[in-house]
Amino acid sequence: MKLSLAIVALALAVPTASYAQDSTAVSNGKYPNTFSSGSANVSPFTNQSKRFNDWSISAGAGVPLMQSADLTSIKNGNGKNLFGYSAYVSIDKAITHAFGLKLQY
Numbered sequence: 001m002k003l004s005l006a007i008v009a010l011a012l013a014v015p016t017a018s019y020a021q022d023s024t025a026v027s028n029g030k031y032p033n034t035f036s037s038g039s040a041n042v043s044p045f046t047n048q049s050k051r052f053n054d055w056s057i058s059a060g061a062g063v064p065l066m067q068s069a070d071l072t073s074i075k076n077g078n079g080k081n082l083f084g085y086s087a088y089v090s091i092d093k094a095i096t097h098a099f100g101l102k103l104q105y
Contacts, residue, residue, distance in 0.1 A: 045097070054094050061087040 064084050090104035 052094060056092040059089045
């Protein structure tokens with residue numbers, strides 16, 4: 001069983017690894033190089049060249065069933081159910097690709 005599982009895993013991994021390689025070649029010699037991302041469309045990261053959305057709005061709701069890591073916390077040990085609710089709304093602002101602000105209620 002372990003051998004057949006290893007064969008199946010290898011049969012899935014080899015095509016995945018071979019098709020994951022980029023086959024697009026650039027012939028101008030400038031990009032891609034060792035220090036670039038490998039893409040031919042490389043530009044300096046400035047405020048005008050960013051390719052992500054600045055703002056995002058999100059909302060969500062849920063039911064917290066467990067308050068701690070044990071499975072008995074839903075009854076709090078005394079038979080009383082502790083079902084609750086949670087909801088949030090947030091507005092996010094991306095300042096750079098690595099830093100942003102979030103306002104969540």
